[in-house]
Amino acid sequence: MSALLSKAAAGSVLSVKALTKTFGGLLAVNAVDLEVPRASIVSVIGPNGAGKTTFFNMITGIYEPDAGSIELDGRDLVGLRPDQVTKAGIARTFQNIRLFASMTAEENILVGRHPRLKAGYVDALLRTRKFREDEESAHEAAGVLLDFVGLKRQAQELSTSLPYGDQRRLEIARALATNPKVILLDEPAAGMNPRETENLKALIRSVRDELGVTVVLIEHDMRLVMTLSEYITVLDYGTKIAEGLPHVVRSDAKVMEAYLGRGAAAGEYGKQQSGTDGVAHV
Amino acid sequence: MTASLLRPKKAGPDAPDRTLWLVAYTLLTGLLLFWGSGRLDPGTKFNSVVLSFVFAAFLGSLLLAYQWRANGAVKVLVGVFVLIFVVPDIGRGNGSFFDLAIQMCIFAALALGLNIVVGQAGLLDLGYVAFFAVGAYLWGIFGSGQFQGIVKSDLPFVPLGVGDWLIPLLLTLAGVAGYLWMKAIDRAHPGSLKPRGGQRAARAFSVLLIVIGVVGILVLVATLINAAITSHYNGQPAALSALASGINPNFFWLFIILAVAVAAIAGVLIGLPVLKLKGDYLAIVTLGLGEVIRVFANNLTKYTSGPQGISGVTTAPVSLLDKLAGALGFPPEQFKLFFLYFLVLLVIGVVITVNVRLSRSNIGRAWVAIREDEIAAQAMGVPLVRTKIMAFATGASFAGVMGVIFAAKQQFISPESFTFFQSISVLTMVILGGMGNIAGVILGAAVVTLLNLSILTALSETLQALPNFNSNLDPAKYNRLIFGAILVLMMLFRPEGLLPSARQKIMMHENDDTDPALDSLNDDGAIGGALGTGAPGMPDVTSPGQATSAENTPIDRTGGRQ
Numbered sequence: 001m002s003a004l005l006s007k008a009a010a011g012s013v014l015s016v017k018a019l020t021k022t023f024g025g026l027l028a029v030n031a032v033d034l035e036v037p038r039a040s041i042v043s044v045i046g047p048n049g050a051g052k053t054t055f056f057n058m059i060t061g062i063y064e065p066d067a068g069s070i071e072l073d074g075r076d077l078v079g080l081r082p083d084q085v086t087k088a089g090i091a092r093t094f095q096n097i098r099l100f101a102s103m104t105a106e107e108n109i110l111v112g113r114h115p116r117l118k119a120g121y122v123d124a125l126l127r128t129r130k131f132r133e134d135e136e137s138a139h140e141a142a143g144v145l146l147d148f149v150g151l152k153r154q155a156q157e158l159s160t161s162l163p164y165g166d167q168r169r170l171e172i173a174r175a176l177a178t179n180p181k182v183i184l185l186d187e188p189a190a191g192m193n194p195r196e197t198e199n200l201k202a203l204i205r206s207v208r209d210e211l212g213v214t215v216v217l218i219e220h221d222m223r224l225v226m227t228l229s230e231y232i233t234v235l236d237y238g239t240k241i242a243e244g245l246p247h248v249v250r251s252d253a254k255v256m257e258a259y260l261g262r263g264a265a266a267g268e269y270g271k272q273q274s275g276t277d278g279v280a281h282v
Numbered sequence: 283m284t285a286s287l288l289r290p291k292k293a294g295p296d297a298p299d300r301t302l303w304l305v306a307y308t309l310l311t312g313l314l315l316f317w318g319s320g321r322l323d324p325g326t327k328f329n330s331v332v333l334s335f336v337f338a339a340f341l342g343s344l345l346l347a348y349q350w351r352a353n354g355a356v357k358v359l360v361g362v363f364v365l366i367f368v369v370p371d372i373g374r375g376n377g378s379f380f381d382l383a384i385q386m387c388i389f390a391a392l393a394l395g396l397n398i399v400v401g402q403a404g405l406l407d408l409g410y411v412a413f414f415a416v417g418a419y420l421w422g423i424f425g426s427g428q429f430q431g432i433v434k435s436d437l438p439f440v441p442l443g444v445g446d447w448l449i450p451l452l453l454t455l456a457g458v459a460g461y462l463w464m465k466a467i468d469r470a471h472p473g474s475l476k477p478r479g480g481q482r483a484a485r486a487f488s489v490l491l492i493v494i495g496v497v498g499i500l501v502l503v504a505t506l507i508n509a510a511i512t513s514h515y516n517g518q519p520a521a522l523s524a525l526a527s528g529i530n531p532n533f534f535w536l537f538i539i540l541a542v543a544v545a546a547i548a549g550v551l552i553g554l555p556v557l558k559l560k561g562d563y564l565a566i567v568t569l570g571l572g573e574v575i576r577v578f579a580n581n582l583t584k585y586t587s588g589p590q591g592i593s594g595v596t597t598a599p600v601s602l603l604d605k606l607a608g609a610l611g612f613p614p615e616q617f618k619l620f621f622l623y624f625l626v627l628l629v630i631g632v633v634i635t636v637n638v639r640l641s642r643s644n645i646g647r648a649w650v651a652i653r654e655d656e657i658a659a660q661a662m663g664v665p666l667v668r669t670k671i672m673a674f675a676t677g678a679s680f681a682g683v684m685g686v687i688f689a690a691k692q693q694f695i696s697p698e699s700f701t702f703f704q705s706i707s708v709l710t711m712v713i714l715g716g717m718g719n720i721a722g723v724i725l726g727a728a729v730v731t732l733l734n735l736s737i738l739t740a741l742s743e744t745l746q747a748l749p750n751f752n753s754n755l756d757p758a759k760y761n762r763l764i765f766g767a768i769l770v771l772m773m774l775f776r777p778e779g780l781l782p783s784a785r786q787k788i789m790m791h792e793n794d795d796t797d798p799a800l801d802s803l804n805d806d807g808a809i810g811g812a813l814g815t816g817a818p819g820m821p822d823v824t825s826p827g828q829a830t831s832a833e834n835t836p837i838d839r840t841g842g843r844q
Contacts, residue, residue, distance in 0.1 A: 060661060086663035098658035100651050102785040110644070111651045115663030117644050121672060124643035125636060131643065138644070178663050 409572020417685020
């Protein structure tokens with residue numbers, strides 16, 4: 001492989017620059033930059049209300065940024081609608097699970113295939129060959145994805161009757177069905193027990209390793225973040241206060257302060273925990 | 283109806299085979315119907331109320347054929363026997379049943395159209411009957427003497443001078459120029475239009491100018507066409523007098539197709555501005571727009587005759603069917619009903635096919651997804667406005683076709699037929715039958731129409747014949763009260779409708795018996811096994827921009843703690 005090619009492949013797949021959003025007088029996200037290398041697992045962390053979800057919502061087109069740029073493989077995404085962003089190659093899951101309640105697990109994933117189907121209204125009416133091929137490929141993809149997240153047996157069950165951890169996994173499968181380049185996971189481990197979190201960790205790794213999809217993660221479970229991510233960005237009050245490799249971020253004074261408060265970060269807590277988990281138990 | 287019908291369940295593969303029961307039921311009720319309508323023995327005739335119930339029970343055999351597990355060929359035979367043979371034959375003796383059957387089909391198609399909008403896409407439309415009115419007036423105006431009246435009137439304003447066209451043309455040009463200018467700025471300085479600001483406002487204003495200009499031009503073009511037609515006929519008295527009962531009735535076929543398009547366009551036009559709204563707001567706005575169409579019909583007197591309505595609407599002549607009807611002993615005044623009955627059966631067949639095909643496609647899934655969660659649906663790549671517009675236009679086109687047939691059947695249309703209450707009663711059919719379920723919606727339409735046009739009217743006729751009957755107690759006057767009571771009872775005891783869709787049923791009774799497990803820990807190894815097998819056979823789900831994990835990346839990938 002030529003040097004040029006490998007350089008292009010190794011570059012950023014998602015590049016966010018100076019992204020800013022205000023709600024009235026509140027500066028929710030303030031000039032945040034984020035470079036996401038291709039086929040990496042990157043985390044965005046920060047205390048509650050730090051602007052992480054707002055940041056995701058801007059990337060996926062739900063909110064329009066006041067300033068800044070979002071580029072996916074060099075294509076500017078600002079101003080696109082959420083469905084156009086998904087079609088361009090960014091899929092997401094939601095903090096509070098948003099599965100389609102009255103649909104089965106399989107149907108949920110079939111909806112995720114929507115942006116990749118070519119058959120239109122007339123094809124559906126006339127049951128053309130294009131339509132039949134589309135449906136077949138969508139069902140095939142759904143089967144593969146259900147297998148991938150370990151829900152093959154639950155394919156025909158109502159999505160909301162699945163156990164909590166399975167719903168989270170189904171949401172990831174649904175997002176993957178859109179053939180994303182980048183998948184944004186908004187607190188995928190929220191409310192999970194340690195066992196489910198371990199399964200999730202394996203799943204996220206395989207999303208990257210086996211499907212080659214870049215993962216961007218918002219998460220509060222520090223153990224998960226520290227073991228999984230290759231790169232971490234820390235937000236506080238909408239501003240980026242630190243970024244870097246997990247072990248660097250963990251010992252960053254500003255990050256400690258943001259999570260624990262000024263006194264605690266400088267004082268006894270740091271002493272007691274030093275050498276062990278650091279902020280992992282926060 | 284029996285208790286088992288009130289709790290119908292689609293029979294599973296292990297249900298007992300009821301072919302014999304089905305045949306017995308159909309034959310028995312059919313026999314009762316023949317006997318009761320005096321066709322076996324002219325001496326005996328049932329009371330009209332009883333006869334209405336017998337007719338309803340007889341139509342129930344179609345429902346049983348749908349619900350029960352029975353031989354497929356027998357089911358088809360029952361359907362053909364009921365719809366093709368018995369109903370027309372009963373109609374020959376008693377025209378009101380013919381009329382009733384046609385009316386049921388018309389309302390079933392309306393309910394099926396509304397079911398797409400409300401039941402599948404979850405957009406509460408309270409002005410649905412407007413599209414019905416569009417179809418009805420489309421054929422009503424051209425298929426009756428009304429058209430002659432329009433072209434006979436004085437020559438309208440003829441916009442042939444340059445001055446007439448100058449203003450809208452200039453507006454359009456200015457708008458296009460402004461839009462292109464802003465586009466050029468955007469291209470030269472990417473991102474400059476993104477923050478809310480003067481340039482974006484300027485772009486919006488340009489679009490507004492274009493819209494006003496184009497609408498102005500369209501109005502002028504329409505006026506010009508109108509003037510051309512009028513002047514053409516004014517020079518030819520013979521052609522004008524040929525229009526005494528509308529244009530050539532063979533155009534009826536064209537207008538059926540045209541009604542699909544016109545109603546769909548009306549659906550798009552009404553839908554575009556309102557579909558950004560949700561829930562209650564959408565309901566209020568559609569209610570208002572539905573009334574707007576009715577008010578147009580009421581006040582565009584030159585075209586619609588206003589509140590007096592249009593009478594003498596014709597139908598296409600089908601001499602072949604007429605001959606057939608004559609040979610079968612139908613009186614000539616029923617030829618038209620005979621033709622329309624089979625036409626309506628054909629149309630409803632098409633409507634059901636379209637409905638089924640769309641709901642079992644990616645479009646139908648997108649509708650349900652939008653109903654369940656708009657934000658998630660959009661995040662999965664479903665374009666909201668376009669998908670909602672599709673639902674609106676599809677529903678509208680069903681109503682448009684049936685509007686044409688309705689006008690042809692009634693021979694008379696007036697704004698009275700397209701009131702808000704009509705929209706509500708179509709909605710009632712959808713809810714009563716089972717929102718989202720095609721068979722349920724048809725059942726709802728049949729039940730409501732039967733109750734409204736057959737049972738209640740028969741009841742009031744019978745009661746009025748009694749001596750000393752107090753006319754304040756006339757049940758036909760209380761049909762809305764009776765509907766209200768039925769709806770309240772349904773919402774209390776069976777909110778999912780008579781024949782609910784599988785989705786609705788599960789949703790409404792989710793907590794009745796199931797107890798969702800709270801964790802997935804029992805599925806040990808499930809994920810490990812899945813991950814092991816997933817990779818090789820999944821060309822379809824890999825990322826379009828994928829880079830395999832073997833490739834070099836500059837970042838540290840050790841992951842865990844160091």
